[in-house]
Amino acid sequence: MVRLIGILTGLFFTVAVLWAFATGAYTAATEGLGEKTAESEFHEHPREVAFTHDGAFGHFDRQQLQRGYQVYKEVCSACHSLRLVAFRNLSDLGYTEAEVKAEAASWQVPGIDPNTGEATTRPGTATDYFPKPFANDVAAAAANGNAIPPDLSLMAKARHDGPAYIYSLLVGYTDPATHKNEAGQTLAQTFPDSMPGAGLYFNPYFPNLNLAMAPPLTSDGQVTYADGTEASIDQMAKDVSAFLAWSAEPTLEKRKQTGWPVIGFLLFATILAFLAKKQIWAAVTPKRKD
Amino acid sequence: MSFPWAKHYEPKAPVMRWIDEKLPLPRLVYNAVGAGYPVPRNLNYMWNFGVLAGFALVLQIVTGVILAMHYAPNATVAFDSVEHIMRDVNWGWMLRYAHANGASFFFVVIYLHIFRGFFYSSYKAPREMVWLLGVVLFLLLMATAFMGYVLPWGQMSFWGAKVITGLFSAIPLIGEPLQIWLLGGYAPDNAALNRFFSLHFLLPFVIAGVVILHIWALHIPGSSNPTGVEVKSESDTVPFHPYYTAKDGFGLGVFLIIYAALTFFQPNALGHPDNYIPANPLSTPAHIVPEWYFWPFYAILRAFTADLFFLPAKLLGVLAMFAAILVWFFLPWLDKSPVRSGHYRPLFRKFFWFGLIPAMAVLFWCGGAPAEEPYVMLSQIATAYYFLHFLVILPIVSAFERPEPLPFSITEAVLGSDKKAVLGENTTPAT
Ligand code: HEM
Secondary structure: OHHHHHHHHHHHHHHHHHHHHHHHHHHHHHHOOOOOOHHHHHOOOOOOOOOOOOOOOOOOOHHHHHHHHHHHHHOHHHOOOOOOOEHHHHHHHOOOHHHHHHHHHOOEEEEEOOOOOOEEEEEOOOOOEOOOOOOOHHHHHHHOOOOOOOOOOOOOOOOOOHHHHHHHHHHOOOOOOOOEOOOOOEHHHHOHHHOOOOOOEEOOOOOOOEEOOOOOOOOOOOOOOOOOOOOOHHHHHHHHHHHHHHHHOOOHHHHHHHHHHHHHHHHHHHHHHHHHHHHHHHOOOOOOOO | OOOOOOOOOOOOOHHHHHHHHHOOHHHHHHHHHOOOOEEEOOOOHHHHHHHHHHHHHHHHHHHHHHHHHHOOOOOOOHHHHHHHHHHOOOOHHHHHHHHHHHHHHHHHHHHHHHHHHHHHOOOOOOOHHHHHHHHHHHHHHHHHHHHHHHOOOEHHHHHHHHHHHHHHHHOOOOHHHHHHHHHOOOOOOHHHHHHHHHHHHHHHHHHHHHHHHHHHHHHOOOOOOOOOOOOOOHHHEEEHHHHHHHHHHHHHHHHHHHHHHHHHHOOOOOOOHHHHOEOOOOOOOOOOOOOHHHHHHHHHHHHOOOOEOOEOHHHHHHHHHHHHHHHHHHHHHHOOOOOOOHHHOHHHHHHHHHHHHHHHHHHHHHHOOOOOOOHHHHHHHHHHHHHHHHHHHHHHHHHHOOOOOOOOOHHHHHHOOOOOOOOOOOOOOOO
């Protein structure tokens, strides 16, 4: 009885799913498999970039993080918040306690006037978090052509291949009238409807191809690096991507450093366990005759 | 239980004798996982995964309870409280990565454990109850993992919860009210998050209880083995301790190395980047996908793309998805072959390796892919095979199959001959 009902149920689901298959196959045969879209033809995967924090022995380059922080402060912070990071965290980048305090004080954070109780601003202290550039989302959207600049604290983990994606996005802006995809076509020719509208900018690394962020890094030397490194667009893009990799996971270095002793201990324990197992089983394991 | 030659507990230390007289807990442990439990001597490494699953459960409970000390189940702060754990709690990042990857580790182990059961027909008499409780465990585990994934309240948490609870709305008449009741609202929000947290905390302890029943039921007939021939005499078995404690210890070591490598060097490889974006009901992610361990069933759900007569496609998909797991409950009665082990079943073995395993691989792959061609068509073929395999092929294959000769006993399988086991005093009836 169970088997009879089982066979009938099985046949029912099989017929239902093969019917769906047939319907799909018919559509595919008459209308072709999947249409080409502007995204499918022009979207590109992030470029290959090497960061010192890559790989199992990865570590942060403190100088680079400081430069990246400078780019964030002088460029990105006009539009993007970094709400999960506090000034005290900057000591991770190699700043001394005094430097952290001075750095915090160079930012204005929301405060309360001690005499009147009115909302005002005051210089930041080490325990404050990075302030937001806009009072609220409505203000942020109004100032950015209806798009809200996302918070950058976790950006490097919130996209596939995050740091490489941020880097590619920053250096990837091109002119859709002349940029050619692998097939040698331009967007203007093949998908004129997908050309960026007013206030949008073409960037093949962005999933929808057109985004509301104007190219933020536009000229070499836009930032004057405190350590004297030459601030090419490429350098600034790499540095800020490395900085955002840190802000997304300040514990990355510690994680990788902890991993090795843990694995080492486990390897040792596993070898011991293997030898123990072999010895215990020796008495009941038949000797192979061949 | 069990076999007449099972060793009896004799406490040596006075304190153990004292405890054992008052509360025979030492005796219980000795008979469950100590020298008092005789186990077939020929188990291969596929028999490691039960103990590994038990280890994974303990790991999840320990890391989970500590995480719960720092986590805040409130929709406005849940996401930030998880980041607080990652950034400010001492070793919080390690706890969270250990728990998230621990869930994956648990599922890897459980899938291997279940497929061991499929190949060796571990579900057959006299172990039906062990199997039924196992399927219950799997369902509880899926529910626990699903609700756990909602807790960080990222984009995938939110949209995953919305899609999965939305499945209930496919049920005619009561569907919509049921979904609203489950969520405590029209969409996932604070009410849903709070109840999911409460249940996510509770269910692992329910699982622990069912594991005890599962092992209790197992110890009535004792473990099966790769030949599928039941234990006949003492020479067929070895005591669990030290033999299998040693073997399981080694297996655990190997597994922990893989798990630690993932947790410390690629902790986000199995997760989805969108879950690092706070939940936003106004912005739908481009591709909503559950965690990898749900992919086969998600693929089955999405394979039903066409209505059949009066049955809407969505309802068919939901029914099929649940049926795909529920059929496992009936395996002991669907598979009538008197031979257990796939090693001695030439036809069954072919369907297993060249049918079920590829179909599962395709379902895993397509479930994580976007709902586009060719993934949809591939998952439709794999889904058709999945149901045919369990519900049509398995019930009738034994009628066409000539099993290969079985060894007389486990001892013979291991040593090449079995003199001792021929109708000794301790012999149990042959199968
Ligand atoms: C929380 C999850 C689970 C835990 C902790 C667990 C634990 C165990 C343990 C310790 C054993 C004995 C060792 C072994 O044979 O591997 C066992 C046996 C078994 N389990 Fe599970 N199990 C779990 C889930 C499941 C599931 C989901 C199924 C099947 C759907 C299942 C089916 C079985 C069967 C059939 C046996 C007996 C196998 C034999 O001796 O041949 N278990 N389990």
